[in-house]
Amino acid sequence: MKRLLILSAVLATAACSPPAETKADLAVVSVTGAICRPTPAxxxxxxxYLTLTASRDDTLMTAESPASALxxxxESSMENNMMVMxxxxxxxxLPAGQAVALAPGGNHIMLLGVKEPLVAGDTVKLTLTFASARPVEVEASVGQPALPAAKMDHGGH
Ligand SMILES: [Cu+2]
Known part of the structure; x- marks a missing residue:
């Protein structure tokens, strides 16, 4: 009986100890679904294209890749019925907690001066920098991105 009491005292202490260093205060941006289109000869x-979610309000500032000169x-927008970027x-x-998709037809990361042709199945390293969060390095796969039409809202009509 005495042993049981000691054990429960230990458990209670553990439960009350302060949580290990919380990272909730750090600005972090998570990146998912990074994909680059293949480059024909x-x-x-x-x-x-990729999806960014910032833990706090942030801004995607720059991108770089060892696969391209630049x-x-x-940003893309329609001007005089033409898509310009x-x-x-x-x-x-990047509003806090909101998934921001860079997707075909919209915003994207452009690689200019690609050094070697990108073939489906390759990976491309991208480094993204933000106004607040630390830079994030991702391995983008090479392939055809899903079209945003897949996300269209079919409900309500
Ligand atoms: Cu572009």
């Missing part, structure tokens, strides 16, 4: 430009964060010089906003 002779083409040295391609787009990469990588840029691009340009570098997001001020970065892309």
């Amino acid at each position: 002779g083409r040295q430009v391609t787009g990469c 990588a840029q964060v691009h 340009y570098e997001a010089k001020a970065g892309l906003p």
Whole structure:
């Protein structure tokens, strides 16, 4: 009986000890589903797509990759019925806790001056930098990204 009491006292102490260093305060961005389109022979430009979720309000600032001379964060928009894209010089906003998809037809990471042709099944290293969070390095797969149409809302009508 006495032994049992001691054991429960130990358990109670463990439960009350302060939690190990919490990381909730750190700005962290998680990256999922990174994929770069393959480059056909002779083409040295391609787009990469991924989904970013920031723990706090943050901004995707820059991208770089050893696979290309240059990588840029691009925004896309329709102008005069034409899809145009340009570098997001001020970065892309990442609201806290919200999954922000860089997807075909929208924002993306552009690789310029791709050194070796990217073939489906390869991987491409990308390093992303943020206004607050530490840089994140991801291995993007090479392949055709899923079209955003798959995410269309079919409910309600
Ligand atoms: Cu682009």
